[in-house]
Amino acid sequence: MSEYITIKGSRGGLRVQILDTCEWNDAFLALQTQMRDGAALMHGMKLSLDLGQRELSPQALDELHQVMRTYQTEPVDILAESRTVRAEARTAGFNAKPPMPKSDTSAPEQTSSVLSRTVRSGQILRHHGDLVVLGDVNAGAEVIASGSVVVFGRVRGVVFAGAMGDRSAVICAIELSATQLRIADLRARAPEDQGQKTPEIASIEDNHIAVHAWHDYRR
């Protein structure tokens, strides 16, 4: 993640704080990079872009709207102190709101989450932070998180950990028979033979995804 933008999970979406004291071009470039690298996670999540006290020209807002439309299916909120920026943002096609009160933003961010359910074929679970699933991830299902993913059950679908580029993220499961594993920029396909029926952990080692039995795994 860059020094210009900070991403926080919020209820049902992501809040992207854009530093308001730097050059807009630097921040804009960082945002584009983030949107591209984190596309799997950010696409389909509700985003709000917090511009803080920054003033932005109508052209810059138009450009921003176009970039967001390239990556995003959900409508994007603009949070800005300036009333002019909010009005211009609405013209450009955003929803616009004043930033959250200070007490809200300083509240401790919840990054890990526990979900008790079966993730079924065709369903996608996205989460900013670490995710624990108490249940199975069935074939045809996807779980995507910016942190690590722990599945207390069988994984037969696709799991993507470190979806914003965190290479230290790991994937653990009671039974790891995933169709495909992804950590940060790497992918691994399941071996053709039957997967182990013992708990396993997948992590990045020497630039590839390695899977070890849980009882052999030592940091």
Added chain:
Amino acid sequence: MAKVITITSGKGGVGKTTSTANLGTALAMLGKKVIVVDADIGLRNLDVVLGLENRIVYDLVDVIEGNCRLRQALIKDKHNGELYLLPAAQTKDKDAVSQTEMIELVNQLRSEADYVIIDSPAGIESGFKNAIAGADEVIIVTTPEVSAVRDADRIIGLCEAAGKGHPKLIINRLRPKMVRSGEMMSVEDLLQILAIDLIGIIPDDEAVITATNRGEVLVLDKASKTGKYYIDIARRILGENIKIDPIEDNPSLMERLSGMFQGKR
């Protein structure tokens, strides 16, 4: 007020229509007034399976478009005075009906029977969405094949997302011999993947094909084991607590011999 149950599967050809016809007939045999609805507009089959094809005058789309009254479109079954069919239109397609219209229709049907059983089309598109829109409960039919199970899993997710709760599962066309030899997924394998409650197991039975071709349903044949399995499911729908026994067949001579050599039995 009737209870509305939709029978669906995702994948085609796994036995939705056969199950609808048999369960509808079984519930009627148990003394309930039942309406079976064919929601597969454009590809209607339920009338054929029940042997009522030549009695259709009005259909579901006629009712929705107001071309006839609901009771005019309901066809009384040949064998059972308590069973009625609301046939699908054959010359229209799925877009002829909206979800709201379907919910209204289902609510009209509620006052006419004890049970309304809706036969859903295959797929996850508008036809399927219409079929579950008015349902109180959903029953998923699957066969022990990887592709059918994958589709069933998808459908269960969509039913849950639509607020229909956890569907119940019918495992159709199970072959005990293939399960024993490890060539077919077992009931336990299926339940492990789908993680929903089982309401019945139906064995693979050639008699289903002959019955379907004649426009009869198996539950009417008192000698049919498969028919009995369907009647058990109907009883479970009525709330009776009937244990689901594993499907047994007689192991072949070869199986018994090889079992003996391996020291089993």
